[in-house]
Amino acid sequence: MFKTRITELLGIKYPIIGGTMMDLSLAPFVAAISNAGALGIVASAIFKDPEKLRLEIRKTRELTDKPFAVNINLFPQLMPPDNRVFLDVISAEGVRIVETSGHQAPEGLVALFKEYGMTWIHKCVGVRYARKVASLGADAVTVVGYENGGATGILNITTLVLVPSVIDAVKIPVIGGGGVADGRGLYAVLSLGAEAAIVGSRFVLSEECPVHRNLKNALCDADELSTDLIMFTVGFTHRVWMNEPARKTLEIEKRGGTLQEILPYVSGEAARKMYKTGDLNAGTISVSQAIGIPKKIMPVKDIVEEMIEQAQAIHKRMATIGMAG
Template sequence: MFQTKITELFGIRYPLVVGTMMHLAKAELVAAASQAGALGVLASAMFTTQEDFRKEIRRVKDRTDKPFAVNLNLFPMARPVDNREYLEVIFDEGVRIVETSGHKAPDDLARDLKSRGVILVHKCVGVRYAQKAQAIGADAVTVVGYENGGATGTLDVTTLCLVPRVVDSVQIPVIGGGGVTDGRGFLALLALGAQGVIIGTAALVAEECPIHPDLKKALLEASELDTMVIMRTIQNSHRVWINETTRKVAELESRQAGLAEIIKVAGGDKAKKMYQEGDIQAGVMSCGQGVGLVKKIRPMKDIIEGIVAQAADLRQKLSII
């Protein structure tokens, strides 16, 4: 069902990627996604030592023998990361698929990854970035529209307009996302020409997602109006869930506060506290407009199978109108 160039390239059952999520895409969530037939993507930037990163890759492998990917982060970070260190572990551990995401195309990393036969997917938000990814040898490109949870870039093109434009502008397979939470969005993106679909916000309420139950409850109650884009003034635009900290950041930006002042409020350590301790006002959490469609806490497997089953049913219904 839904066999595409992406299922073939990655060797996965469904053309579905459960996007990487800083501090959250750890072994449990990644393995649950891959085991259920999608592609889980382990975040690397949260590990401060090669040893901890290696352990987490092994924890994924202990939980599933299905393909999974590792994300290399190219965004500006309060704690800058050295992707070369992660790369050594990736090669040692025989990771087959790497996703890069961030403000620049990974020219140098691409060369090394390709020379070792690793499948490279680059995630970005615009046509010219996708073309650049293709030019440096990426095997596939992921593009997410402005409604997506997390980094939005500055082009602000919606998923509905971005995905077909990218499909028409590159030859490599395209994974599309931004706002997809169910089978309707999944099928719509395949109809737009995507060979795969990525979800992030919908996975926040998976049972395996390590955020506090109070935060999951708040997300279930949120609507499509409860997100906003912040941190544009520090060249790090992110769509996030609106809470007290988000409002505080927006207020700081409105009076031209500097990077240090904003990061003090919006830093990853605060988000970690919010995820772990359930103080839902404590930090900033990436979240897409699709949150309005997220209504149930379920195992990752049920989320994935629910998306595919709904899409199959819908495809059938559409074929007879």
């Protein structure tokens, strides 16, 4: 049933992309997403040493014979890696799909994507950014509305408006998301014209996601009001779960505090501590407004299958009300 330019381009069974999730996008989780018929994405930015990325790619390949991608991070970092070296490793290890995401289009890397024969997907949050990467030769563009977990940019466009606007603006296939947590969201973005959905936060509540059970349980109790945008004042707006460190960050921002002051609450180190120990106030975690929709921790495979079954059931219901053949 599901065949789109994206499923064809990437060689995946279902039109679902598992969003890159920084420290969480390691081999077992990524492979579980690919094995479920979606596209898993390894986050290269986790690794300071390109050889560690090489090992993670090899580990992922041992766990799945399905396609997976590697994300190249273009967000500001305190110690940015040389993405060219990462690309050499990605290519040498035979990964053919690369996703870029961040504050600018990767103009300096496009020639390498082409030289290495990679399929290049860029993720962004606005029509003008999508147009830009389409003009640079991206094979597909992912757009996420500001419901999404993680970076939201500064445009604050909802998924319902962003996806059709981008589809009208570019000819390359569009992957849409931000707020997709079940088959209703999947069907909705496909209806808007997207050729796959990107799903991040829903997969945080999977058995395989490497965060402590305490945190997953707490997120199961979240609702649509449990997130907010932080780090706007430092040019790095993120939608996160509102726990104590997130509230503290907002307080500091409201009184004009500095990056140095908020760093202890929002650093990668603090987040890793929370993921590992399950201490709910050790750091912050990106999540979507849609985190309130799923109430259950499930294996990735069941999440994907449930999404597909729900979308198919919706399609049948559409036929009963005269909306589908």
